[in-house]
Amino acid sequence: MEAQGNGAVAAAATAETGETASPGQAIAGPTNPMVTPLLTDLYQFTMFYAYWKAGKHHERSVFDLYFRKNPFGGEYTVFAGLEECIKFIANFKMTEDEISFIRDSLPSSCEDGFFDYLRGIDCSDVEVYAISEGSVVFPKVVQLLETPFLTLINYASLVATNAARHRFVAGKSKMLLEFGLRRAQGPDGGIGASKYCYMGGFDATSNVAAGRLFGIPLRGTHSHAFVSSFMSPDEIVEKSLQSSDGSHTCEDFVSLVQTWLNKIQWSPSLRGIFGETNQSELAAFTSYALAFPNNFLALVDTYDVVRSGIPNFCAVALALNDLGYKAVGIRLDSGDLAYLSCEVRKFFCAVAKDFGVPGFEKTGITASNDLNEETLDALNKQGHEVDAYGIGTNLVTCFAQPALGCVFKLVEINNQPRIKLSEDVSKVSIPCKKRSYRLYGREGYPLVDIMTGENEPSPKVGERILCRHPFNESKRAYVVPQQVEELMKCYWPGSSGKPRVELPALKDIRDRCIKQLEKMRPDHMRRLNPTPYKVSVSAKLYDFIHFLWLNEAPVGELQ
Ligand SMILES: Nc1ncnc2c1ncn2[C@@H]1O[C@H](COP(=O)(O)OP(=O)(O)OP(=O)(O)O)[C@@H](O)[C@H]1O
Numbered sequence: 001m002e003a004q005g006n007g008a009v010a011a012a013a014t015a016e017t018g019e020t021a022s023p024g025q026a027i028a029g030p031t032n033p034m035v036t037p038l039l040t041d042l043y044q045f046t047m048f049y050a051y052w053k054a055g056k057h058h059e060r061s062v063f064d065l066y067f068r069k070n071p072f073g074g075e076y077t078v079f080a081g082l083e084e085c086i087k088f089i090a091n092f093k094m095t096e097d098e099i100s101f102i103r104d105s106l107p108s109s110c111e112d113g114f115f116d117y118l119r120g121i122d123c124s125d126v127e128v129y130a131i132s133e134g135s136v137v138f139p140k141v142v143q144l145l146e147t148p149f150l151t152l153i154n155y156a157s158l159v160a161t162n163a164a165r166h167r168f169v170a171g172k173s174k175m176l177l178e179f180g181l182r183r184a185q186g187p188d189g190g191i192g193a194s195k196y197c198y199m200g201g202f203d204a205t206s207n208v209a210a211g212r213l214f215g216i217p218l219r220g221t222h223s224h225a226f227v228s229s230f231m232s233p234d235e236i237v238e239k240s241l242q243s244s245d246g247s248h249t250c251e252d253f254v255s256l257v258q259t260w261l262n263k264i265q266w267s268p269s270l271r272g273i274f275g276e277t278n279q280s281e282l283a284a285f286t287s288y289a290l291a292f293p294n295n296f297l298a299l300v301d302t303y304d305v306v307r308s309g310i311p312n313f314c315a316v317a318l319a320l321n322d323l324g325y326k327a328v329g330i331r332l333d334s335g336d337l338a339y340l341s342c343e344v345r346k347f348f349c350a351v352a353k354d355f356g357v358p359g360f361e362k363t364g365i366t367a368s369n370d371l372n373e374e375t376l377d378a379l380n381k382q383g384h385e386v387d388a389y390g391i392g393t394n395l396v397t398c399f400a401q402p403a404l405g406c407v408f409k410l411v412e413i414n415n416q417p418r419i420k421l422s423e424d425v426s427k428v429s430i431p432c433k434k435r436s437y438r439l440y441g442r443e444g445y446p447l448v449d450i451m452t453g454e455n456e457p458s459p460k461v462g463e464r465i466l467c468r469h470p471f472n473e474s475k476r477a478y479v480v481p482q483q484v485e486e487l488m489k490c491y492w493p494g495s496s497g498k499p500r501v502e503l504p505a506l507k508d509i510r511d512r513c514i515k516q517l518e519k520m521r522p523d524h525m526r527r528l529n530p531t532p533y534k535v536s537v538s539a540k541l542y543d544f545i546h547f548l549w550l551n552e553a554p555v556g557e558l559q
């Protein structure tokens with residue numbers, strides 16, 4: 001991602017002037033009202049003051065926002081958080097309260113003129129170019145206003161990538177439910193996780209606020225407390241249930257359930273598997289079915305999955321079936337999920353056969369309990385019958401890697417390219433305002449991303465182009481692209497007059513993400529030792545980086 005504006009912008013995450021109106025239609029503010037100009041590090045304001053004092057606040061600068069290493073030991077990242085950045089800059093304006101807080105926080109020697117200046121600034125002179133949100137991205141290519149942008153992008157991209165990785169292991173056909181709100185790092189972590197896990201390929205969330213804010217499908221089951229809060233079916237007072245088509249009413253649904261439980265107990269395939277089931281559980285399931293006859297999904301592991309939970313569930317499901325309702329399924333939340341899911345499926349198949357209920361064998365099985373990529377992978381290897389996963393802690397806290405190292409570096413000031421040197425070559429920044437392209441090969445897979453200087457001609461389909469590793473001289477390859485995709489689009493044109501790319505709906509971003517991940521070459525996607533995706537620069541940019549490097553690096557003196 002790349003952000004251009006005057007020098008002060010980068011430091012304080014804002015632009016100056018305030019003369020021109022915001023371009024395009026009005027854009028709503030950030031989802032979280034805590035995202036204000038003060039959601040930044042103090043040094044942004046101290047640097048901003050120093051720029052102002054030095055008269056540098058009108059200079060034009062270009063900053064790149066990128067990360068250096070893909071997370072979770074993988075070779076790809078899902079870019080997320082752009083919409084919130086644009087919402088932030090579109091509404092950037094400091095209030096009198098905020099300005100007076102900054103005045104109190106800076107040394108008293110700071111001149112009044114600076115605070116008058118703060119009053120006038122907005123982002124109408126900033127331009128933001130970025131890769132579309134939900135895109136698969138690679139180190140160094142994503143480019144953008146420092147602390148708030150990094151805050152809005154780092155976790156968003158990390159958790160979206162985590163979700164995409166869970167989706168990859170679970171497989172396309174499985175339903176993935178995000179259950180993380182209670183375990184997330186506070187309310188913003190919880191809301192962000194729900195949004196970005198959906199973006200990364202989850203199907204639904206249990207987080208009601210996120211469902212309302214972003215239109216994410218809501219799903220849920222019930223807890224162990226619901227099961228253990230009942231004592232026995234005798235406590236159920238309202239026992240009647242109307243049939244699904246409204247043609248008749250069963251006056252005593254509780255007895256109907258009991259009758260089915262007896263039948264299951266003595267059925268040819270299931271005889272002897274279980275004896276007395278837990279009556280508290282039976283009462284809970286029956287009550288839940290009376291409340292939600294069309295959405296009956298039961299948590300079956302409170303007492304004993306095979307000897308109690310499943311027979312109780314089947315008795316209630318078969319009673320519902322008599323009245324024309326189809327039970328949704330069960331949730332397993334402990335024990336060996338591979339083994340138990342297979343036992344449950346066998347039980348469902350036996351019921352379908354013994355009682356002639358076609359389709360019962362396909363009743364849904366949801367699994368939860370500390371799931372992560374590894375456990376999903378282990379379940380796949382063992383063989384299982386799970387249709388849906390509910391995942392919380394490991395997903396939303398990004399337990400396997402708690403931060404993505406996105407950085408924000410100055411690459412040009414007043415049209416002069418700038419470079420940041422480091423002993424660690426991978427930390428040297430790539431100077432200049434750039435363009436980025438994704439080149440696709442004959443098989444339709446992306447082959448390489450290439451960065452060029454802003455004014456270089458773009459790579460052409462069918463034309464050979466030399467792609468060079470930015471820092472390693474010997475790593476280079478010719479590529480004849482079959483398709484060329486320009487990656488960075490103008491999401492915030494400032495006063496440049498360029499057209500602004502509309503912010504897509506969350507669902508469309510999610511579709512893009514899923515489609516792009518499906519287009520990746522499998523060896524970049526595998527979990528163990530994935531092949532690195534190549535990120536390169538043009539020959540011209542390579543030469544320029546190394547010229548600037550030599551120019552800026554002092555020559556040592558040996559004595
Ligand atoms: N077949 C399996 N292969 C690998 N890991 C599994 C399998 N089944 C379950 N797991 C994982 O093993 C762990 C079991 O954890 P733990 O022993 O804490 O749970 P439990 O005793 O089954 O249930 P509870 O939550 O009631 O304590 C969980 O992380 C779960 O996701």
Ligand SMILES: O=P(O)(O)OC[C@H]1O[C@H](OP(=O)(O)OP(=O)(O)O)[C@H](O)[C@@H]1O
Nearest residue numbers: 179333368369370371390391392393394
């Ligand atoms: O396991 P996670 O991936 O975080 O998924 C969410 C968990 O939250 C619920 O448990 P609850 O909070 O009731 O506690 P529990 O650990 O005792 O099941 C649910 O039953 C899941 O186990």
Ligand SMILES: O=C(O)c1cccnc1
Nearest residue numbers: 179206219220221222390
């Ligand atoms: O709806 C559920 O089953 C659920 C929601 C959040 C956490 N655990 C389970």
Ligand SMILES: [Mg+2]
Nearest residue numbers: 333368369370
């Ligand atoms: Mg648990």
